[in-house]
Amino acid sequence: LVSGAIYALEALIYYVFFSRVSNPRFCKWKCILIGLCLFQVGSVFNISFHNAVLVNTIVIILIITMFFKLCFEVSIKVALLYSLMLDGLNFAIELVVTYGLSSSLGISTSEYQNNLPILFMETISCKSTFFMVCLMLSNWVCKTTVRRIPLSLFAYPACVTACLLASSYIIFSEILTRNAQILLAVTSGILLLSLIFLFSTFQHEIEKDGMLAMAQEENARLKTEKEYYDILEKQNQNL
16 A cells, blocks of 8 residues: 555656646646556566666656557657666655655655554655655646746645654654644645645646737737738729
């Protein structure tokens, strides 16, 4: 269940990133469904090979590439390049967050194997950081200004990530009861999902606004052309 939830969360994060840097081939929910199915295959491999790093790396790169290529208008080379970049970025963030929390609290990096709340919060902390970095990266590589997120809006995911890291620290320090740890972990998971949903909805709305602005510009251009041709017609009549 934990493995499936982690891979489903990654599918949502990758969807938000890909939808910002490219045009989808299908509707929003169909792309998300395809992504969830593909990433659950990765979860099966993860469980079958007992979390083998090499197998996970190869499988997830193939899955990201397939997801990007199937659901978005990109070439296979671009899809593979993005998958290598994002998977490497995800792996680096996991290392930094895991070793950072472990060293600050003086516990083993494998402590998550024996404590479900710690596993949950470690995952949430890694994925929230990864999501924020993906948003910043997508803002940089985005081709159209319509899809870019205002810099001031990044304050929200930064604050949420900081709160999730602080919650992870509290859970790792074990100053709460186990039930309180579980409650805090679940609440943090809901907070991260709400953050992903917010920016996914924001992406959809700014695209609608962009299409409306383009339609208004086209309408103004046609109106100007009509006025110009009316003037020419009047001049022809005068001649």
